[in-house]
Amino acid sequence: MPVLEKEGTQVWRRRTASETLIRWFGWLIGVAVFMLCWQRISEATTWFFVWDAPRIASDIWNRATPPRWEYITQLGRPIWDTLNIATLGTLIALCLAVPVAFLAARNTTPSALFVRPFALLIIVATRSINSLIWALLLIAIIGPGVFAGVIAIAIRSIGFCAKLLYEAIEEIDHGQVEAITATGASRWQVMAYGIVPQILPAFAGIAVFRWDINIRESTVLGLVGAGGVGLQLSASLNVLAWPQVSLILIVILVAVVISEWVSAKVRGAII
Amino acid sequence: MLQLEKLTKTYKTGDKALQGIDLEVPSGQVLALIGPSGAGKSTMIRCINRLVEPTGGAAILDGVNLTRLGSGALRRARREMGMIFQEYALVERLTVMENVLSGRLGYVGFWRSFLRRYPQSDVDEAFRLLDRVGLLHMADKRADELSGGQRQRVGICRALIQQPKLLLVDEPTASLDPKTSRQIMRLITELCRERGLAAIINIHDVALAQMFVPRIVGLRFGEIVFDGPPDALTSEKLTEIYGEEDWEATIEKVEGEDTDIEAAE
Structure with a gap:
């Protein structure tokens, strides 16, 4: 029941206590799955290429500029x-x-x-x-x-x-x-x-x-x-x-x- | 002119909207259909022109049993019955003139209507009708630019340009303010008198029905529980139609308003 009696006044909550708990638990599982996936991806990545990426990108940028306008x-x-x-x-x-x-x-x-x-x-x-x-x-x-x-x-x-x-x-x-x-x-x-x-x-x-x-x-x-x-x-x-x-x-x-x-x-x- | 014989409609859900309606409407008579929401008023008039298919019984217009007609004959029969709607049901993105002329769709071929090449006699009649309801200057406006009362007048023109024998009117005033409601009711009843048209008018407002219409039929749970002149509608009868409520004020108000109008005129 989202409506509680407290000191004679009626207090309204959006969710009951157990619903709130279930929600928190759901978020916990979500975060855990995300972390697990992150770890797997990290293991499967060749990090050398990733660290190298900015250098390669700037290299291509240098070759590509200025554009060949007469083309x-x-x-x-x-x-x-x-x-x-x-x-x-x-x-x-x-x-x-x-x-x-x-x-x-x-x-x-x-x-x-x-x-x-x-x-x-x-x-x-x-x-x-x-x-x-x-x-x-x-x-x-x-x-x-x-x-x-x-x-x-x-x-x-x-x-x-x-x-x-x-x-x-x-x-x-x-x-x-x-x-x-x-x-x-x-x-x-x-x-x-x-x-x-x-x-x-x-x-x-x-x-x-x-x-x-x-x-x-x-x-x-x-x-x-x-x-x-x-x-x-x-x-x-x-x-x-x-x-x-x-x-x-x-x-x-x-x-x-x-x-x-x-x-x-x-x-x-x-x- | 119009006879309903044991007209029945049972929806797929099992709701019995109409339970064997027997009703006779003589030529040129205007009739108000009152009753609580869900009593089957809308279903009844839609069963007559078969926008809703009745499940049993017959609706006979000038000797033709409408419930038995094939699609071509049904279209020809629908031309004889003009319909006016609660939410006006104008084609919002077309002009007033196009909306009025759409009442002639049953008489012109597809390409003529598609290219808007209506016969000159139809166009003349459309202008005459728009003039009659006071909207001649609006002919070229789009329907969604009009106010509620103006839209309902266009709806009336669309129904009348069909040259019908019978008007089916579904809650013509439910979306309008009290003053416009009276004007629209007066216009509908006047036009029916001018043209000798019969009409069935569904209406929520008992006072308005008593004010303008000579015959009132009360519907409850798909059955006719009252059929008589407005002054026979006592508070006992209203209780029978709608259920327990204090009706004295409603009836008194009508009498008061009647004298008001007479005094004003």
Whole structure:
């Protein structure tokens, strides 16, 4: 009982004495497990490399600065490819994610028993595999290049967009759907009038959010040969051209900052 | 015009929301449905246009048994029944005009409605209705910019543009202040009189029902326990519908208000 009698007044505690004890015991076990894990990690670490790390890092820093600015002339085309991979991939993903989301949402699915599990499977399957791995697979299937990158980004994004969208669909105000149904509207009209206006802001938010993520993801796709600025990055790394690497990192940083700014603006304009 | 015969609804949980309702609403009659929360008022009007599927009995509108209709015929039948909601249920992100025109969805095809190319006669009627409820200047505003009373007026326009024979009204005033409540009730009953519309109005506020509506039906535990004119609603009857409470004040207040309004007019 959290309420105790003390000298005639009622004292309220958040937890009873035994609950408090159990909590303390839980914390004790947590700390002990943490210390044990720490010890194991320490035993498995070659500490020489760790102590050496600052020296190596400063060595690489010295080699990488200053960046080779004149290399930027060769980066325009790859960064443009990267942007295109992200944008096209996001557009394709959105086109495919919308029907999947409507099939997966409990309140719009034609059959909760047969269709919904299938839609959820698509969402889980596409979401659980990283776009880098999709790219590796696709390069084997359709050959290296920008197209493989676009498809890899698209497939990876379907699950993400469909999941967020179907959650938005499930959260709509049912009253508006009821009202449109009561006018004698058809199934598709109920969708266009009762559901779509309600999820439009969520849809726009998801679209720019995913586009923003995809710009970052597409910069690394080149590492496995799927086009874009990552191709230059891996080439420079392979020949230990550190000043070029640092310039590429700066360019990626600028591209990501710009994309974040754009998506923040778009989201602000919609909501 | 509307007959309910042994209309029954039992929810999957086993709750008997309606237990064999028999009710006849003649053409052009406005009827108030009162009763405590959970008595089955909302379920009853939703069983008529089948937003809730009744489990037994029949609802017959002009000779058509609504409970037996297939999906296409049900949509055509729903056009005959306008519905007004407690929380207005406007599509918040569409404009007032779009909301009013959405009452015509049962009459226009998908692409016409999707591209907002409604027939000019519908648009004319929408403007006429908005003018009638005093919202003509708001036609281009988004629905979420409106106040509660204004939204309910748009809801009324949406129901009326269907050219219905029957209005199903679910707690039209429960989210409104007392003054707006009266205005909305007056508007609904006036419009029904103008157009010779029958209406079933669910309402919590007994005084408001007595003030505006000529026939009152009391529902308790899914059964009709009162059916008569407002002045037959004595405190014994109210006790039967709602349970033990001091009802004298409610009844007296109504009489007082009636004379107030008459004096004001």
